Amino acid sequence: GDSVTQMEGPVTLSEEAFLTINCTYTATGYPSLFWYVQYPGEGLQLLLKATKADDKGSNKGFEATYRKETTSFHLEKGSVQVSDSAVYFCALNDNQGGKLIFGQGTELSVKP
C-alpha cells in the first residue's frame, strides 16, 4: 500500500541555519503531497502542498518540490527561527477517498 517515510528526528539546529527534512513516498497512483506542522500542544496546520509532478509548494519561507522521478518531497528553509520549532509531517493523499497517509513526523528544535 501507499506509504510515506521521513527522516528520523529530532533535528536540532541553530537559528539562521539551513533546514532540510527528507520525505519520500510510495504510491500506485498520482498523489497530492503535503507538509503539515504541529506546534507543541496544538493541532496540525497545513504548511504547503503540491498536487502534481514538478510543482513547488511554498509558505513562510518553507518550500518543497514534488519530484516524481525520485518520489520525494523534501522540505527546505534557508534560515530557521526559534519559532519554527515544531513537529513536521509529510503526507500524501492518494485521491481515492481522501485518506491522508502520514510519515512518522520529524521534530525540529531551533536554538537561539
Added chain:
Amino acid sequence: DTAVSQTPKYLVTQMGNDKSIKCEQNLGHDTMYWYKQDSKKFLKIMFSYNNKELIINETVPNRFSPKSPDKAHLNLHINSLELGDSAVYFCASSQGTEETQYFGPGTRLLVL
C-alpha cells in the same frame, strides 16, 4: 473564527466508560474525518464521511462509532474505553475528498 472545532479539548476517564467527542466545522465542507495520533505522534485515519455517508472505515474496533448528523458535524462515540485508546484524536474537514484537509485542535484522551 474557528474553522474546525472539537470538544472537549481534554478528556480523562476510567477504563470501561463510554465517552463522546464532538467536531464541528464552519468552512462549508462536505467531507469530515477522524484521525488518531498515538504517543509516538504517529497519525492514522480512522473514519471519513462525505455528505453524511461513511466512506472510509479503517479497521477500527466496533467500540468506535462515528455519527454525522449533518455535513458540519462529525461526532465520535467510544464504548468500553480501554487503556490503549489513550491518544489525541483529530477531526478534519475538506471540500471533496481530493482537497486540502483542515484539522481541529485535537482532543487529548487519557484512559486510566
